[in-house]
Amino acid sequence: MSTETLGPGTAPPTMEVVGMRKRFGVLVALDDVSLALTPGSFHAILGENGAGKSTLVKCLMGYHRPDAGRIFVDGRERVVANPREAHALGLGMVYQHFTLVPSMTAAENLLLGLPDLSPILRWNEARARIDAFMRQMPFRIDLDRPASTLAAGEKQKLEIFKQLFLGSRILILDEPTTVLTPDEADQILGVMRDMTRQERLTVVIITHKFREVLEFAQEVTVLRAGRRVGGGPVRDLGRDDLVRMMIGSTALAEPAPRLPTPQRAPLLELRGLVARNDRGVGAIRGASLTVHEGEIVGVAGVSGNGQRELVEVLAGQRALESGEIRIHGVVYSGTRLDRLRHRVSILTEEPLRNACVRSMSVEENLAFCNFDQPANTILGRFVSRRAIRDQARDLIDRFRIRTQSPAARLDTLSGGNVQRLVLARELSGDVAILIAQNPCAGLDFAATAEIRGRIMSARNAGATVLLISEDLDEILELADRIVVMFEGRIVYETPRDRADVHVIGHAMASHV
Amino acid sequence: MQAPTELGWWGVPIAVVGGTIRVSTPYLFVSLGETLTEKGGRINLGLEGTLVMGAMSAYATAYATGSPWLGVLVAGTVGALLGLLHGLACNLPRVNDIAVGIALFLLGTGLAFYLGKPYIEPVAPQLPSLALGAWSAYPQIRAALEINPLFFIGVALAPLMRWGLGNTRCGLIVRTVGDNADAARTLGYSVERVRALGTMAGGFLAGIGGSFLSLYYPGTWNEGLSSGQGLMAVTLVIFARWNPVACFYVSLLFGGATALGPALQSVGITANYYLYGAAPYALTLALLIWSSSTKHALVGAPSELTISK
Numbered sequence: 056m057s058t059e060t061l062g063p064g065t066a067p068p069t070m071e072v073v074g075m076r077k078r079f080g081v082l083v084a085l086d087d088v089s090l091a092l093t094p095g096s097f098h099a100i101l102g103e104n105g106a107g108k109s110t111l112v113k114c115l116m117g118y119h120r121p122d123a124g125r126i127f128v129d130g131r132e133r134v135v136a137n138p139r140e141a142h143a144l145g146l147g148m149v150y151q152h153f154t155l156v157p158s159m160t161a162a163e164n165l166l167l168g169l170p171d172l173s174p175i176l177r178w179n180e181a182r183a184r185i186d187a188f189m190r191q192m193p194f195r196i197d198l199d200r201p202a203s204t205l206a207a208g209e210k211q212k213l214e215i216f217k218q219l220f221l222g223s224r225i226l227i228l229d230e231p232t233t234v235l236t237p238d239e240a241d242q243i244l245g246v247m248r249d250m251t252r253q254e255r256l257t258v259v260i261i262t263h264k265f266r267e268v269l270e271f272a273q274e275v276t277v278l279r280a281g282r283r284v285g286g287g288p289v290r291d292l293g294r295d296d297l298v299r300m301m302i303g304s305t306a307l308a309e310p311a312p313r314l315p316t317p318q319r320a321p322l323l324e325l326r327g328l329v330a331r332n333d334r335g336v337g338a339i340r341g342a343s344l345t346v347h348e349g350e351i352v353g354v355a356g357v358s359g360n361g362q363r364e365l366v367e368v369l370a371g372q373r374a375l376e377s378g379e380i381r382i383h384g385v386v387y388s389g390t391r392l393d394r395l396r397h398r399v400s401i402l403t404e405e406p407l408r409n410a411c412v413r414s415m416s417v418e419e420n421l422a423f424c425n426f427d428q429p430a431n432t433i434l435g436r437f438v439s440r441r442a443i444r445d446q447a448r449d450l451i452d453r454f455r456i457r458t459q460s461p462a463a464r465l466d467t468l469s470g471g472n473v474q475r476l477v478l479a480r481e482l483s484g485d486v487a488i489l490i491a492q493n494p495c496a497g498l499d500f501a502a503t504a505e506i507r508g509r510i511m512s513a514r515n516a517g518a519t520v521l522l523i524s525e526d527l528d529e530i531l532e533l534a535d536r537i538v539v540m541f542e543g544r545i546v547y548e549t550p551r552d553r554a555d556v557h558v559i560g561h562a563m564a565s566h567v
Numbered sequence: 568m569q570a571p572t573e574l575g576w577w578g579v580p581i582a583v584v585g586g587t588i589r590v591s592t593p594y595l596f597v598s599l600g601e602t603l604t605e606k607g608g609r610i611n612l613g614l615e616g617t618l619v620m621g622a623m624s625a626y627a628t629a630y631a632t633g634s635p636w637l638g639v640l641v642a643g644t645v646g647a648l649l650g651l652l653h654g655l656a657c658n659l660p661r662v663n664d665i666a667v668g669i670a671l672f673l674l675g676t677g678l679a680f681y682l683g684k685p686y687i688e689p690v691a692p693q694l695p696s697l698a699l700g701a702w703s704a705y706p707q708i709r710a711a712l713e714i715n716p717l718f719f720i721g722v723a724l725a726p727l728m729r730w731g732l733g734n735t736r737c738g739l740i741v742r743t744v745g746d747n748a749d750a751a752r753t754l755g756y757s758v759e760r761v762r763a764l765g766t767m768a769g770g771f772l773a774g775i776g777g778s779f780l781s782l783y784y785p786g787t788w789n790e791g792l793s794s795g796q797g798l799m800a801v802t803l804v805i806f807a808r809w810n811p812v813a814c815f816y817v818s819l820l821f822g823g824a825t826a827l828g829p830a831l832q833s834v835g836i837t838a839n840y841y842l843y844g845a846a847p848y849a850l851t852l853a854l855l856i857w858s859s860s861t862k863h864a865l866v867g868a869p870s871e872l873t874i875s876k
Contacts, residue, residue: 137755138753154753156750158746159746163733166739173736174736175736334868
């Protein structure tokens with residue numbers, strides 16, 4: 056097989072999936088889902104996390120073997136046993152977490168997937184082939200740069216280019232816009248839409264964003280809890296229809312009102328922070344920011360611009376090279392004592408990894424911040440099991456954490472419940488400063504609405520909030536003031552009432 | 568006949584050069600082997616054991632057959648088998664490559680001492696060397712330029728390996744496996760198999776490095792033959808930033824540090840001999856501190872290595 060025979064002129068095949076079923080243990084991930092892809096269509100699969108979107112495409116790509124269901128390509132029934140077979144049928148997938156090899160150049164990454172790679176690479180010939188193919192593309196990529204130095208949008212383009220170069224005619228994109236700025240997202244989806252209109256390609260995007268479905272897709276399939284709950288041509292559907300299909304009858308928490316706060320004094324000050332990441336490369340490069348009492352400052356930015364390191368510095372997990380953090384004018388160094396003294400609560404991203412101990416019980420995890428405080432100790436020295444259990448019962452109740460018992464191991468909890476547990480631990484006490492990073496990542500609508508509501512309530516109760524999020528919608532919803540972090544610096548700042556998504560998007564890509 | 572002191576102090580740098588070339592050869596082989604293994608995403612700390620095992624098996628084979636080159640080949644094969652053992656053990660779920668490496672280090676040296684007992688006394692035929700200094704009237708220069716062909720093989724291997732990692736299908740696959748295992752799986756390559764083969768090839772080279780110790784320099788078999796070269800070579804790879812050509816230069820640096828003491832001794836300076844003998848260890852320590860400091864980027868480290876995760 057060579058790329059010539061599958062040149063861009065070749066039309067994509069029709070594809071039909073009938074009655075797909077897949078169960079993992081007791082969980083039914085897919086229940087009788089069917090899907091039809093006409094050549095040149097732009098099809099969106101919409102659903103919440105855990106709705107079965109990924110399972111469906113993984114069955115198509117040969118990663119999972121479905122329990123039941125048939126796949127027809129150009130009318131012929133096919134069995135897809137592994138990704139290579141899927142690829143031979145013209146199916147290609149761009150994963151949410153890129154599968155580029157970071158140390159290799161873009162050209163090397165492209166070559167890598169060729170099935171007819173010769174033992175000694177013929178670089179000139181390969182390069183000519185890549186260049187010829189690139190000329191037919193509506194975008195350009197610098198082929199000689201290592202993949203690790205490409206921006207997220209460029210990586211995405213490279214992944215898409217790779218799939219097309221390798222001959223894919225049905226392209227599946229898994230949440231393609233999560234790591235992109237709004238401009239990059241529009242550009243890439245626009246390019247994909249143009250290519251489907253020319254019938255060079257069939258595109259399937261997996262998404263949970265209504266805007267992408269309504270603006271770019273022709274057809275949509277909505278999944279909920281493993282079942283197809285609706286869909287059809289997008290022009291017949293409105294946003295409300297999609298919302299209703301996607302979340303069903305679940306009642307969402309009402310957004311908490313934003314109480315007006317008077318202009319108050321600076322509370323948390325970051326001055327010229329500089330820190331390196333785990334690989335020793337500068338991640339925070341002179342970030343300065345002042346957060347005032349009772350406001351929510353949203354830090355927007357594409358993942359990997361120093362946000363993780365910033366939270367780690369604030370949590371005392373990472374040393375500063377230079378710069379200082381002051382709270383009420385007093386230097387803060389992130390020690391436990393400092394955090395208790397200034398009543399700082401931190402919701403880190405990926406709480407299961409960063410803020411919990413899996414093998415310890417729910418009640419122990421809930422007591423991490425205050426197990427040694429007078430209320431939870433006997434004679435000021437010994438931890439009181441009973442006090443910790445009582446505290447856990449109370450928090451489980453108030454924050455509706457679903458667990459078998461307070462003594463259950465933490466890793467028996469679902470992702471949303473772990474998130475809720477950390478929220479309960481960090482928000483239950485008297486909080487003066489809340490630092491939250493991607494607090495709703497991976498949660499469903501109901502949980503997201505609840506957590507955002509609690510953050511807003513904390514603010515209304517007088518807490519100062521630093522919200523670091525990759526979800527621009529979340530920042531626009533919650534923040535009183537929005538700043539953008541780019542390559543380790545704060546590069547843009549705007550109050551809420553003058554925030555413009557496009558300007559923020561430009562700042563996220565450094566085009567200030 | 569020239570008097571040995573005729574070159575005076577010039578004897579020191581000349582002896583260092585000669586010593587550097589001799590001493591660096593095992594470093595070079597072990598570090599190239601380790602580079603290959605680590606490019607695939609695994610660390611084999613057992614190469615010290617492989618080195619000693621290679622030295623013993625080479626010596627025993629040379630003694631038994633009379634052919635030192637056959638000894639080199641056997642050493643490589645034994646090294647490859649130990650590498651394969653490491654590779655296969657690490658392919659089991661929840662097995663840590665560092666722990667397996669330490670176990671193999673102990674197994675290799677222990678086994679070599681046990682099996683090598685009968686070969687401490689006998690004298691095995693040595694590898695021949697090329698007398699590149701024959702033109703010179705000075706015995707010091709002649710001695711310094713007595714160079715073993717294995718050195719040249721190693722010197723050729725370094726750029727060849729660098730070229731191969733960038734320009735061959737195998738090289739691309741090894742780097743993919745070492746840098747993004749998921750990508751390799753997506754492309755349909757078996758990460759486990761590539762890593763096992765990479766460790767095996769690394770073991771082969773380390774075994775050859777061992778044969779150099781027993782069959783050329785120092786050129787005997789005893790239990791004190793290797794003084795940690797196998798372990799130092801692992802440090803060396805980090806310092807060389809996983810670049811085979813840099814491995815060559817760093818090997819020379821380590822060789823030079825080791826050769827310093829004997830070179831000074833050759834011109835009659837025996838004071839602080841043991842202090843100079845410690846030079847390579849001090850160098851290792853300094854490089855380790857330098858390269859593991861959080862202020863220095865581990866740029867170039869294969870992302871799948873346990874140390875870069």
